[in-house]
Amino acid sequence: MNEFLRIDASTRRVWLDARHPGFYSNPNLTYAQLHAQCPTFFWEQQGQWFFTGYDHVNALLRDRRFGRQILHIASREELGLAEPPEHTRNFDLAERHSLLEIEPPEHTRLRTLVNRAFVSRHVEKMSGEIEQLANDLIDRFESAGRVELLSAFADIIPVTMIARMIGIQEEMGPQLLRWSHDYVGMYMxxxxxxxxxxxxxxxxxxxxYVRSVIAERRSVPKDDLLSHMIHTEHKGQFLTEEELISTTIVLLNAGHEATVHQIGNSVRIILESGLPVSDLFRDSASTERVVEETLRLCAPVHIFQRWALEEVEVEGVSLKRGDKVSLILAAANLDPAKFPDPLIFKPDRNDGANLSFGAGIHFCIGAPLARLELNIVLPLLFRRLPNLKLAQTPQVKDVYHFHGLEALHLTW
Incomplete structure (x- = not known):
């Protein structure tokens, strides 16, 4: 045991300090201990049951006895939940119609309206734009022989592409990043x-800001996702103003925040592995395997929560309606029963799909775009800068349950 982790396997109680650098800087080591001793556990500080086994997490993500919301079937009073605080009123309003936070039938209607824009065959049309943007950014720092990759590259590509897709001015990129960083602070x-x-x-x-852009698109539609959401009906219904705002915010946040982290995480893993880059990116199939293995080994988002919508028992844990449970996607990716030698970077694995984008009806709608960006920018970066190496040991951000780097200083 150590100063930030205590496991009592007999009671399945775990004491774990998520803000301790020993944990968040390398959570995979802790996940390995949990798999060995207590893969389903009650996390004392969080007051919830957590699941880390691949099969359990995969099943619970799809289990309709659990949901992302609870107040559609029970009142706060029934469940003994406190009223939301006044000082987060604007955040709660923005989240009220979020795709990440609602259940059918509202979820079905919203997702149907935006899903078409994110299917692989549509997203793949953006390949040329992504490659051009990545090349343009590398052109800016190639001659310097060194770069901080997150601010000069990783931050810019996902936010630019999702802004173009939705119909937001690219010049808003830095401001969108600032809003997004503050916004996701609520999940820490x-x-x-x-x-x-x-x-x-x-x-x-x-x-x-989004409300002002919606007003513009109502009067002058363009060929973008926001115009599509405003002017397309589903079974005779259009999205309301508040639904449009929530959906646009969640797409902008989810459409870049995790990918920024994952570009940095992936480059770090590849450089630390010492494996020949020429082998890793020898063709599109090998590149795809590299991307999936970095997603498995170093997922950018670690946890998704679910409410129990009825009394249910899982893995010997009795839950009542209104109980909240957490599924550690990043730990499920390291289950030794699913992935042999789970802590080792093995791009030639054929052990099955990782759960980094979730599963079920809340599977990440932006997964095709994120995967496309990673499959383009990673081989391009290493091809343009073949002598790439770490200038210093990267530090991980204290933002658990997200996982990303403070900075990534590189030389060549």
Whole structure:
């Protein structure tokens, strides 16, 4: 045992400090201990049951006895839930109709309206734009012989592409990043009052901006996703103003935040592996395997939560309606029963799909775009800069349950 982790396998109780650098800097080591001793456990600090086994996580993501919301079937009073605080009112309003937070039939209607834009055959049309943007960015720093890759490359590509897709001005990229960083602070473990206030302020500003763009598209539609969402009906219904705002915000956030982390995580894993880059990216099939293995080994989002919508028993754990459980996607990717030698980077694996994008009806709608970006920019980066190496050991951000780097300093 150590100073940030205590496991009592007999009671399945775990004491784990998520803010300790020993954990968040390399959570995979802790996940390995949990798999060995206590793959289903009650996390004392979080007050919830957590599941890490691949089969359990995969099944629970698809289990309709669980959902992302609970207030559609029970009141706060029935469940003993406190009223939401006033200081996060704007954030809660922006989340009210989020694709990530709602269940059918509302989820079905919203997802149907936006899903067409994110299917692989549509997204693949953006390949040329992604490659051009990546080349243009590398042109800016190639002659310098060194770069901080996140700010000069990883931050820019996903936010630019999702903004173009939705119909947001690219010049808004830096502001979108600032809003997004504040916004996702609400999902961090042990967030502070200051984090909540920053998220609420950015949610209000974000919503006000999106509302102004919606007004423009109502009067002058364009060939973009936002115009499509405004002017397309589903079974005789159009999206409301608040649904449009929530959906646009979640697409902008989810469409780049995780991919920024994953570009950095992937480059780090590849460089630290010492494997020949020429072998890793010898063709499109090998590149795809590299991308999937980095997603498995170093997922950018670690946890998704579910409410129990009825009384249910899972893995010997009795849950009542209104209980919340957490599924550790990143730990499921390291289940030794599914992935032999799970902590080792093996791009030639053929052990099955990772769960980094989730599963079931809430499977990440942006997965085809994220995968396309990674499959284009990673081989391009290593081809353009063949002598790439780490200038210093990267530091991981203290933003669990997300996983990304503070910075990635490279030389060549």
């Amino acid at each position: 473990f042990k967030r502070s009052r200051a984090d909540e206030e920053a998220a609420d302020r950015s949610a209000r500003e974000f919503a006000d």
